[in-house]
Amino acid sequence: MKRSRVLTLLIAFLAVLVAAASPAAASHPNKPKPTIVLVHGAWADGSSWTDITRRLQGDGYTVRVPPNPLRSLSSDSATIRNFISTLSGPIILVGHSYGGAVITNAATGNPNVKGLVYVDAFAPAAGEAIFPLAGADSALAVDPTTVFDFVPYPGAPAGDIDLYLKHDTFVTSFASGVPRREAELLYPSQRPLTLSAGNELSGTPAYDTIRSWYVLGTRDLIITPTAQLIMAQRAHSTITRVKAGHLSLITEPGAITKVIEQAARAN
Template sequence: MDALRRAGYDARAIANPLRNLTSDAATVADFLKTISGPVVLVGHSYGGSVITNAAASVPNVKALVYVDAAAPDIGETTGRLSGSDSDLSKDAATLYDEVSYPGAPQGATDLYLKQNVFVHSFAPDLPQDTAVRLWASQRAASTSAFTTPSKAAAWKTIPSWYFISTGDRIITPASERSMAHRAHSKITEFRGGSHLTLISHPDAVTSVIGSAICSVR
């Protein structure tokens, strides 16, 4: 974001509630409707599902950028898009600390990645002290966020770019390639990296966002 702002773009990080795909997308869409002019919308991880739904109701979104992200079709859930060999395919009890939260739908809990999973699967290419700090400050996501079916597929009508890290262990490169090809996205593959390449190699991600921006000028 800093590089984009230094380049003169009005880059914003929109809050994602991480509660439910439908309501999360509506929250983002409501914010986008306050912006005039063309928008390039970027989503990482579950955020890809959010932008896929939010952009469908905002005509001034002119490009989508998926960064190691999910891009569901209508009816698909984010939780089904990680890939069969994703590290998230393991027993949930070994992956997450589950915590109840007020007003949760029946059966829903908040999920926090366990420290060893975050460090070794989510952020393996970051210095360990950085990965531990990010783990300690992570925001919880409701299980409902990953089980809510997508109600839209904005990539069917909006041009998209897809950044794929070949070292991603959370959403596998094979799953991302499949989603990128069906969306007819412009694909960039980054050799190595992790699910957090946007932090470990921000210039590579910024370059792809810049390509999307240039397309709508």
């Protein structure tokens, strides 16, 4: 009898330890992992998320990386909005650079989006365009002819053009912190943003109703750290600082993945 009582007490004690070690699992035993949707920005493509995608998949997350057309803020947001409308279950929507402006608009009104994660990203308020939000000291806040190559595109509205980053701006400012050889490989495949997309006014921001996280690159030369902080604080985001340039998703994939998974576990 005495041995039976000791065994019962030991089992009860172990049960308490297990519950304490995994409170999230105990509270939400059947809670599905959210789908992580990664949205790239201008002068990049979905491959910029490769290392982060690999890490997230390794941790058991379903990851989707839809192409961002980079044609106009309204149509790009509609593209991502339509894409996520086909997904079931909870979603964490992540945007880098211009992709931040896209998710700010695309997530509005979608109850499945449980969190927004901004990575060195624009987080505009209603009525704001992205180019002025880059900051007074941004490498882009100069004579545009010195940083962009202007390229016409078929069907462009009057006065609109594609903007490609000039070589020096790309490798020294956009890709600052990326090993030079890798930056040189990224430069030829950059995807352009239209001039009109950079000047189109944003709509009602999703961060007004959806919890957000912000990864702030303290060495970013494209969207200055000061400008990022203003946007992150205004969005009431949980802020994580990384010592990285604008492409922290390439140079610091572990830190970015950690923040994305924090957002995923919080919902």
